Amino acid sequence: MKKMFAFAVALAAMALSRATSAATTSAQAVQGFAAPAISKAVFCARVVRELAYGYIWNYAAKTGLVLGANNLTGLINTLYNAMDVVSREQIGMISAVSSDMTFARAAVGQTVTSPVAPPATATDIVPAVTPPDDGDQNIGNKGVTLTKARRVPIRWNGEEKLALDNSGNSYNIILRDQFAQAMRTLANEVESDLTALHVKASRAYGTPGTAPFGIANELNDTAGALRILEDNGAQGLDFQLVLGSAAMQNMRSKQSGLFKVNEAGREDMLRNGITDRLQNLALRQSSQIKRPAKGTAVAVTTNAAGYAVGATIITLAAAGTGAVVAGDVVSIAGDPENKYVVASGDADASNGGTITLAAPGLMQAIPAAATAITVANVGFRNLFFARSAIVLATRVPALPAQGDSAVDRTIITDPISGLSFEVSMYMQYRQVQYEIALVWGCGTAKDEHFGILLG
The missing domain is CATH 1.10.287 (Helix Hairpins)
Incomplete structure (x- = not known):
């Protein structure tokens, strides 16, 4: 009372x-006097x-x-508590790639391109009255498209909140967990889209079906990955290695040299299981590493033509059966050191079509004879790449110039992944709806600097 x-x-x-x-001000205005004290x-x-x-x-x-006016100020602590939960998720790809978190130039479905210069060709110097009439090049491009505009809604009405308060449950704790799940959902979708780019890789290393680092005290897998990056011209760049759980388990359980402080030089791996850089590769872990199905091609061969080093388009003989699909890893007889990723496949190998290998193409020439092509078995696609080879573009969802019916908005940035989520609040009839939203797209900028570690 x-x-x-x-x-x-x-x-x-x-x-x-x-x-x-109001009365004082009106009286002063009527009299035409300046406002006194x-x-x-x-x-x-x-x-x-x-x-x-x-x-x-x-x-x-x-x-x-x-x-x-309603605002989200009172929820800031709840939002950041939720973000702490999300930050512990295995989303190593997001933090490993090159990110543009203010990709405001494109709408959803539009592509922003960047120019890509082709390889240069050298010629002999021959003195003459005029310089040679050459030097023209066809400049290529790579594009990133914003493909996803996604949201997670959370809604509560007054009766629901009242019921929680009466039963002794904490509304704020439940709301915090709902925000955590929303941001976790969006972060995992972004991570999944990034690991799905394995179909754009140039070459592969390892044995499909066998997790990397399974042989004690042997680091052939990182050495092989590093060799591919260096052979493909990725020099002096920020190299990344993103592993699935099986590969990371082998790393922690069988590579004892990484745990010996006198050999490794630090105790982070031994005491806390923290992974750092290994052979110039930053080690990361992702729960979204893919294990895709493979093409059905059997007994496929090249035609009778020969193919030089660097060739990417290979014509098949009218033999064999099944399909070679984009993303398949193939081996070519007589070239045991190299595994190639198919950029474009052939739906029916028996028709004698073509397949396209990802750049830089063949590392060893194919002789002028029918040469067997074998599709690798199913396995996990752990990924290694230069950071600049993969681009993630994100922004908050666009609004019309007049705005919409949200009463307030704020942006929360995850300090671990760097993703910035837009949180909006909509007041409805006897209820409130929160929305966590993000727009994103991803793509490769340099396929040659991107590879697969099979597992």
Whole structure:
């Protein structure tokens, strides 16, 4: 009863203050005089008004009463607590790639391209009256398309919140967990899209069906990955290695040299299981490493033509059966050291079509004879690449110039992955809906600097 009385007094004081102030101002305006110093009565009324504002605001905060413009300020701590949960997810690809978190130039479905210069050709220097008439090049391009505009809604009505309060459950804890799950869902979708880019890789290393690092004290897998990057011209760049759980388990259980402080030089791996750089590769882990199906091609061979080093388009003989699909890893007879990734396949190998190998193409020439092509078995696609080889573009969803019906918005940035989520609040009839949203797209900028570690 006392609270209601105080509340009524505060409202009356506010009304009195505003009425007094308005009357004084109107009188001054009618008389045409400049406004003099305010009277003691007006000053006292304004003080009462400020005190009333403070009391009402505190009362509203304690009782859940909403006054004035709604905002998300009171949820900031809840949002950041939720982000702490999401930050512990295995989303190593997001932090490993090159990111543009302010990709505002493109709408969803549009592509932003960047130029790619072709390999240069050298010629002999021959003195002449005029310089050679050459030097023209066809400049290629690589594009990134914003393909996803995704949201996760969370809605509560007054009766639901009241039921929680009466049962002793904590509304804020449940809301925090809902935000955590929403951001986890979006982060995992982004991670999945990034690991799905394995079909754009140039070459592969390892044995499909066998997790890497399975032989104790042997680091052939990192050495092989590093060799491919260096052979493909990725020199002096920020190299990344993103592993699935099986590969990471082998790394932690069988590579004891990494755990010996006197050999490794630090105790992070031994004490805390923290992975760092190994042979110039930054080690990361992802729960979204793919294990795709393979093409059905059997007994496929090249035609009788020969193919030089660097060739990418290979014509098949009208033999064999089944399909070679994009993303397949293939081996070519007589070339045991190299495994190639198919950029474009052939739906029916028996028709004698063509397949396209990812750049830089053949590392060893194919002789002018029918040469067997074997599709690798199914296995996990752990990934190694230069950071600049893969691009992730993100932004918050676009709004019309007039805005929409949301009463407030804020942006929360995950300090681990770097993803910035937009959180919006929509006031509905006797209920409130929160929305966590993100727009993104991803692609490869340099396929030659991107490879697969089979497992």
